[in-house]
Amino acid sequence: MGVFRLEDKGRIEGFLRGSAALHIYGLGDLDERFWPDTEWYGLRKGRALAAVAFLYRRATLLALCPEEGTEPMRELLQGIDLPDRIYAHLSPGLAGAAARRHRVIPHGTHLKMILEDASNLGGVDITAAESLSPGHVEELRVFYQESYPGNWFDPATLDTGQYFCVRQEKRLAAVAGVHVYSPRTRVAALGNIATHPAFRGRGLGRVVTAAVCRSLLKSVDLVGLNVKADNAPAVRLYASLGFRRVAAYEEVELESGT
Numbered sequence: 001m002g003v004f005r006l007e008d009k010g011r012i013e014g015f016l017r018g019s020a021a022l023h024i025y026g027l028g029d030l031d032e033r034f035w036p037d038t039e040w041y042g043l044r045k046g047r048a049l050a051a052v053a054f055l056y057r058r059a060t061l062l063a064l065c066p067e068e069g070t071e072p073m074r075e076l077l078q079g080i081d082l083p084d085r086i087y088a089h090l091s092p093g094l095a096g097a098a099a100r101r102h103r104v105i106p107h108g109t110h111l112k113m114i115l116e117d118a119s120n121l122g123g124v125d126i127t128a129a130e131s132l133s134p135g136h137v138e139e140l141r142v143f144y145q146e147s148y149p150g151n152w153f154d155p156a157t158l159d160t161g162q163y164f165c166v167r168q169e170k171r172l173a174a175v176a177g178v179h180v181y182s183p184r185t186r187v188a189a190l191g192n193i194a195t196h197p198a199f200r201g202r203g204l205g206r207v208v209t210a211a212v213c214r215s216l217l218k219s220v221d222l223v224g225l226n227v228k229a230d231n232a233p234a235v236r237l238y239a240s241l242g243f244r245r246v247a248a249y250e251e252v253e254l255e256s257g258t
Contacts, residue, residue: 003079
């Protein structure tokens with residue numbers, strides 16, 4: 001098989017740009033902030049790249065492709081030596097190829113959404129939103145423990161300046177931030193969006209999400225997010241702000257049976 005390690009950023013970026021909305025995380029991880037934590041693999045057909053996948057911190061596998069790229073991606077996955085345990089984002093139909101010596105633990109279908117129409121953001125009053133900094137990390141840890149247990153929050157992302165909150169009763173009531181932010185590749189992925197249970201139903205999630213998006217659009221061209229497909233209220237919220245669905249994918253845990 002023509003599976004090989006990819007180390008040429010330019011070649012990787014050129015391939016990912018072909019389906020940029022699907023590959024926001026990949027494009028963002030080409031940034032110097034994230035690049036050292038990644039391992040990239042490609043499938044060569046002749047002289048052309050037919051599929052690209054990567055590992056982040058050897059803990060997460062991202063293998064996403066348009067429908068017409070399913071077969072090349074399946075071939076690529078069969079040629080990658082995966083860790084004994086890894087979390088994976090996989091396009092539909094790829095779990096079997098990634099699990100040659102692993103058992104698959106499903107974590108549901110998710111949607112990738114892209115900000116297509118930013119005009120709706122201007123209609124949201126964000127005057128109550130305030131920026132968060134690394135000095136707020138402990139306050140945020142407590143907030144997420146109470147509001148979004150089990151979420152993926154990397155304190156280093158606070159350095160981006162792309163976290164916003166709304167406070168109610170002198171405490172964090174709603175927060176939105178980013179998982180990926182790269183002015184160099186001009187992409188960003190929203191993340192860690194949550195409202196404290198005591199303050200839900202007041203539209204605060206809409207405010208902080210709009211605040212982050214408006215800030216991001218000063219330095220990036222492409223803003224996306226991932227959301228559980230069965231989280232209907234969140235999907236409606238994002239759609240009302242101008243996001244549209246790009247693709248569905250499966251989140252799974254792969255665990256070695258040996």
